[in-house]
Amino acid sequence: xxxxxxxxxxxxVVTYIPRLLPVLFLSRRKLPKSVVFFLSYVPVAVLAAxxxxxxxxxxxxxxxxxxxxxxxxxxxxxxxxxxxxxxxFATVLSGMAILALLRYFxxx
Amino acid sequence: xxxxxxxxxNKAFNPLKGALAGTVRAVPIILGYLPIxxxxxxxASTAGLNILNAVAMSVFLYAGSAQLISVGMIASGATVAAxxxxxxxxxxxxxxxxxxxxxxxxxxxxxxxxLFSYEITDESFAVHxxxxxxxxxxxxxxxxxxNHSAHLAWITxxxxxxxxxxLLSFDTExxxxxxxxxxxxxxxxxxxxxxxLHVLVALLAAALGLAFYLLGMSQLYIILATVxxxxxxxxxxxxxxxGATTLDLAGEGEPVSSAxxxxxxxxxxxx
Numbered sequence: 378x379x380x381x382x383x384x385x386x387x388x389x390v391v392t393y394i395p396r397l398l399p400v401l402f403l404s405r406r407k408l409p410k411s412v413v414f415f416l417s418y419v420p421v422a423v424l425a426a427x428x429x430x431x432x433x434x435x436x437x438x439x440x441x442x443x444x445x446x447x448x449x450x451x452x453x454x455x456x457x458x459x460x461x462x463x464x465x466f467a468t469v470l471s472g473m474a475i476l477a478l479l480r481y482f483x484x485x
Numbered sequence: 486x487x488x489x490x491x492x493x494x495n496k497a498f499n500p501l502k503g504a505l506a507g508t509v510r511a512v513p514i515i516l517g518y519l520p521i522x523x524x525x526x527x528x529a530s531t532a533g534l535n536i537l538n539a540v541a542m543s544v545f546l547y548a549g550s551a552q553l554i555s556v557g558m559i560a561s562g563a564t565v566a567a568x569x570x571x572x573x574x575x576x577x578x579x580x581x582x583x584x585x586x587x588x589x590x591x592x593x594x595x596x597x598x599x600l601f602s603y604e605i606t607d608e609s610f611a612v613h614x615x616x617x618x619x620x621x622x623x624x625x626x627x628x629x630x631x632n633h634s635a636h637l638a639w640i641t642x643x644x645x646x647x648x649x650x651x652l653l654s655f656d657t658e659x660x661x662x663x664x665x666x667x668x669x670x671x672x673x674x675x676x677x678x679x680x681x682l683h684v685l686v687a688l689l690a691a692a693l694g695l696a697f698y699l700l701g702m703s704q705l706y707i708i709l710a711t712v713x714x715x716x717x718x719x720x721x722x723x724x725x726x727x728g729a730t731t732l733d734l735a736g737e738g739e740p741v742s743s744a745x746x747x748x749x750x751x752x753x754x755x756x
Contacts, residue, residue, distance in 0.1 A: 391572055
């Protein structure tokens with residue numbers, strides 16, 4: 378399938394360029410203060426933007442019922458655990474456990 | 486980014502220890518990548534790709550959502566041009582992540598920078614960005630151990646899925662494995678909330694991200710929401726810096742901001 382090979386090549390190139398260019402050109406340059414401020418809020422903003430649809434609309438529309446979107450409800454105690462422990466592993470493992478137990482007991 | 490911290494980590498330089506530390510820090514990512522890579526492998530094989538094609542995508546493209554979208558588009562008979570354009574838009578968000586990480590990577594040589602940026606994903610970015618800001622930049626071998634072990638998990642999951650996909654079913658939901666990455670994002674988000682402005686930017690980005698996503702901008706919602714929310718954060722931040730003590734949103738000019746500015750200055754000196 379030569380078309381697939383071409384597709385892999387093209388998609389890989391267009392994916393790599395945005396990953397590469399900023400690191401290559403901004404790493405040894407002094408950035409203007411406004412850009413530094415902007416970039417300092419990028420991690421928080423990216424994570425929040427990534428998470429929101431996953432938590433509120435996992436199948437494309439806002440869905441908050443326990444039976445159809447248990448992830449939303451599990452995420453509430455998981456936020457609290459993350460705030461209290463500030464520990465990545467503790468948060469991930471307890472989140473997985475709570476969701477698994479919830480699914481088990483509610484037969485989801 | 487602080488020079489003292491970098492030096493301290495360099496003194497304790499031990500290649501094996503660094504590699505191990507990097508791999509351990511990748512564990513939450515690996516937990517998520519194995520099953521999602523597996524799912525991708527299964528979908529790729531049902532879309533008609535052989536194992537080699539599926540693995541090639543995971544090796545060279547290495548971007549979960551874009552790979553899943555590509556396979557879906559291949560299955561529906563889209564053109565190479567359409568798929569390439571879609572993948573470009575979906576992955577454009579890495580531009581911002583790369584820009585954020587750039588100032589921390591000045592110590593790496595050009596080849597190391599090229600290799601490091603090749604493995605920037607949402608997940609590796611999330612783990613690196615918080616570590617860089619809080620603990621400084623670890624030695625290169627730790628950085629690459631984290632990146633490579635995550636990438637290897639992704640490739641392994643893909644190969645297994647493409648190979649076994651048709652033969653056995655694997656219930657990731659029973660163990661909550663499908664929640665590993667969202668839980669990791671929650672933990673990393675919470676750890677980044679250092680002052681009130683961070684919370685504000687997070688809420689704005691979440692609201693915009695959800696709105697853009699629901700409006701059907703499933704390819705660009707992350708980058709659009711991020712740019713707008715981070716820009717709003719930057720504007721409020723610089724107003725706060727300029728001594729606008731009347732601005733309530735800026736948290737009454739808490740000392741945190743001046744400490745932040747100090748850090749920024751030190752970073753500039755270093756660069």
